[in-house]
């Protein structure tokens with residue numbers, strides 16, 4: 126039986142007294158990928174911000190069963206230009222307490238090696254992140270989030286600037302990682318093909334209303 130990571134019940138979301146989403150209810154479970162969809166401006170990012178704010182402040186409509194330290198967000202934009210000097214492996218290791226190689230502890234080095242392998246970055250781990258392609262950068266952002274072993278990973282349009290092949294590679298990687306770990310993923314996307322191919326659940330927001338549905342193809346017991 127899958128465990129709930131987050132349960133939202135009858136939540137209203139407003140910005141500056143403007144109601145964006147009303148009576149929203151959904152559950153995010155371990156081992157699943159939930160796509161959040163909807164037109165520009167319906168409130169997808171605001172929903173994520175509202176959820177993250179509530180982790181440490183009590184909100185009766187939002188029930189997290191994981192701690193803030195178990196949640197990782199991969200934001201939509203990162204300011205990484207061509208001259209960014211860190212090697213990919215050093216960038217990924219930034220999430221670990223001690224910072225850069227060669228001062229990582231043995232256990233941290235093992236973890237770094239594993240996450241670079243999981244995200245297909247091993248062969249380019251010594252290259253600088255600034256010179257990496259868009260798809261490689263996104264895999265490095267993913268790796269940096271995964272190295273902390275999160276229970277909930279939130280991807281905010283992580284595939285937006287990638288070509289079709291790179292989008293599929295990234296999502297296939299995420300699905301493999303979900304299968305092998307105790308991890309739930311929330312994925313904000315405008316790409317219906319990715320929802321069809323990789324989503325286990327969809328939360329679609331339209332007309333201030335969120336419709337949550339299970340998509341076909343999930344082999345799981347919820």
Ligand SMILES: Nc1ncnc2c1ncn2[C@@H]1O[C@H](COP(=O)(O)OP(=O)(O)OP(=O)(O)O)[C@@H](O)[C@H]1O
Nearest residue numbers: 140141145163164165166167168169170171172315
């Ligand atoms: N701090 C704020 N103050 C005022 N309005 C805000 C604030 N944050 C968001 N909004 C407004 O709330 C609405 C929802 O914004 P949000 O970024 O959540 O949409 P979205 O669904 O993520 O859009 P997109 O798909 O374009 O990223 C927008 O109209 C936005 O202008």
